[in-house]
Amino acid sequence: MMTKFTLFCFLAFSLPAAILADVASNTKSEIILTVTGEIAAPGAEGRKMAYDLSDLAELGSTTIKTTTIWTEGLQTFEGVELATLLKTLGVTEGVIKAIALNDYAVEIPVADAVSGGPILAYKRNGQFMSVRDKGPLWVIFPYDSSAQFRTEVTYSQSIWQLAKIEITH
Amino acid sequence: MASTRQTKSKYYLRLLSLLLLVSIATVAVSILAMNITRDLKLLNSADSDNVQWSLTQAEVEFLEFDIELSIASNQLSPDLDALRRKYDIFYSRIKTLSQSQIYGELRRDAxxxxxxxxxxxxxxxxxxxxxxxxxxLVASLPNIVAEANAVRPFVRSLANSGLMHFATESDRRRETLSTTLGQMAISATVLAIALIALAIYLGVLAQRNAKGIAKLNRANERMQIITSTSLDAVIVSDSTGKVLDYNTAAESIFGYTRDYAIGKELGELIVPQKFKDAHDQGMQRMREHGEKRVVGKGRVQLEGQHADGTIFPVELAIQSASTRDGEIFIAFLRDISEKVNADKELIEARDRALAGEKAKASFLATMSHEIRTPLNGLLGNLTLIKSTKLNAKQTKYIENMEASGSLLMNHISDVLDVLSYESGKLQIRLAPVDVSALLEEIVNSLSGAAMQQGTMLEWGWVSEPVGWINTDYRKLQHIVVNLIGNAIKFTQNGRVSVGVGLVQADSRAGELEITVRDSGIGIHPDQIETIFEDFVTGNSAYNREAGGTGLGLGIAQRFATVLEGHVSVESTPDVGSIFKVTVPVSVVKEPIEGLPSAPIAPAEKPLDILLVEDNEINRFVATEMLVKFGHTVTEAVNGKVGAELANAHRFDLILMDISMPVMDGREATRAIRAGGGASKDSSIVALTANVLVNEQEMFLADGMNDVITKPLTEEALNHVSNVWGVQRNAANHLLSEKHFTELREIIGPEQHAKLIERLSAEVADLIDDIQNVSSPELDEVAASVHKVAGSAATLGANGFATLLNSLETAAKAKELAEVEKLSGKLPLLWQRTLGAFRERT
Structure with a gap:
């Protein structure tokens, strides 16, 4: 049920966000994610990996339809699975440390990065996400699919404005 | 039963309420558990995220933007991208706070x-x-700084107000949880108590149940012991006859083991082959119509079959009972082979005894008769000797011999009287009797004997004198003669007085009492009980003095009994005895003069009578009597002459003496019947001194129609002439020749013979049934007589049928005397009818 207030908020913020999306698509080559640490993929050992939106989109596109505790109504997220990303980097064990633009950091065990698990979402409801709209990357779990994704730990791991990943053993 | 049901329903009620309580507590606990789970879920994970961190983060991100803003304000070429990034981050945070559902509640806080x-x-x-x-942007920086300064306290308050809200919310949740947990504890306690109560109650029930089962088991055991120790076979079956139980006695009686018998069909097991159909039909009747012929009807005697095929008598009682599995039958059987054998032996022994008794009676009768005939000869010859020339001594001897002979004759008569009483053939002939004349006659005849004893004999009325009464003259005479004779015998130089009185019940009926009082030796009290028994005589010391067979009083008592009266005695030794005879009589008018002892009407029409009698005096007397009634009499001196006369001339009635020289009465009768002469169908009536029934039957078999006993009386003569003379026509038509022959031709000799046989059986039954008939049975008699009459008419036995019709009429009119009279004629007429049948086949 949408209250008058939330309706107001939605109208207030949706217009500038759309403008920003266009900005983001124009600066597609901009690096939005860097990955460092225990990378085991041949030829990339120990290097710092940098990804722009098209790089990530090339890795794969997985869609999750779910509600979240931070949004109103059913949302459609599109992104690359964390598992896919880690697989390209040859990471099979350890912990990844995800760091946001506001320096918020959270650890996600590699073991949790499974198929059907978290994705690095770059589109919400068909639109790329601006920073004001928790973009450009947002770690999303399929919350509606299982109660195991509706825990405080999972919510804390649902990091938005993701910028960096450090992989440790 | 009712109280058990009540107790049971009380149990169920209690159990139900306990179960209800447990259910309610369980539901309460479940609901509370669900609430707790929900609350815990809210606390543990749910939709909370780290909200407080997010709220403080809003202030932190505002401050970071503020710092970046200060840095940019103080530089000539500020890093505007960094500033924009910090703005975006704060923007995103505020957007989250304003949109996220986590803060929905918080946003309602003003x-x-x-x-x-x-x-x-x-x-x-x-x-x-x-x-x-x-x-x-650079130009706007100072303005933005001012705006930021202005909004800073609100951003800070934003974080704080959020914190306050979540703290309160947290407290409320804890409180709710605590309340829920408390309720949960109470509910759990209630549940626990209810469960414990239920457990205890179920325990009590189980114990009670166990006790009940134990009691039932004991009862069953006792039942088992009772049936297994029963001497009677006990077999229980269901309604289809299948054996359900079979006790030890049944094993030994029927030879099958219990294991073998159970489950078998009762009929197959113990019912003999010949009764199996009847058994099956009985079972079927019971199943289909509930008809029970043996069940619950007490003990019946049947036959059972042993395992080895032996059939033996059993006594059987069946009871039925309703059980939950349907109706069951409990049969109690007892092998009564021994009892049946014992009964059979007993019956055989009785039959032998009866046969022996009969043979003895027959022997006695024959001997008596055989003695009487030569005795008659002796006495007759003594009479002849007396008319010859004798001296005084010889005359004395002859007188002694005559006295002895007469005494012997009396004894023989006594024996015959006893025999006829015992065989039930002692008939009474009621007729008007002048009491005074009777007493006078007896006293006169005995006064000589009294005089010899020096005893005075007298008689007189003790009540108002009575004229005529209806009784059996001969029997009453015999009783009184006997009593007075006895009194004289035991009284020497004394007195015997006879008192006669009528104790009148009403004007027509009363009891005649004749008291014989003597002053003789009396009877000892020890003997008084037995004096009426046969062959009991007085004290042996007086035996020789008094003499006698010891039958006198026995006969007197018997005669009194057939007259429906009795003889009693009182006696004091050496003082005397008082004998009293009492018989019920009816007072009658004096009969018409000229026919003093013949109540039957005189001859209805004059008859042509042939009298065959060798004794000249008897012949003379009889002729005189018959002529007096207006009949014509032809005399014959023996059977041969009689038969010749009968063949030559048709007589209405032939009176035939039995014992005659040349040809006796029986042979003459046979000759007349077989000879085809003129009188072959005439009525023939025997005249005989023979009182034995057997012999009378033989006469009838010879073809005689009736028997009258000597001495001849006018009454008897009148009677036979009326009955047999009147029935002359019927006698002529004893058989309808035409009818008889035609029927024989139509159905053939074999069937005809069978019909005759069947009629014979019917007649024999009728004659048996009609003997000693009493008034209430007359209707029954009329019915059976009617039936036989029909059968007789069918065969053309017109004479017999006519007699039966008269008999039926009399029976319907309840004339008992007439029925007795007519039924007495049945055997003879039937004999004749059968003879007629034989002649024509």
């Missing part, structure tokens, strides 16, 4: 909402500058 609104207004206000050209 303070929070106001602070949030101010923060949003700030962001909106500086948005055009942030998104504008760099120069424009």
């Amino acid at each position: 303070g929070f909402a106001s602070n949030l609104e101010k923060s949003q207004a700030f962001l909106e206000a500086i948005l055009p500058a942030i998104d504008g050209q760099e120069t424009q």
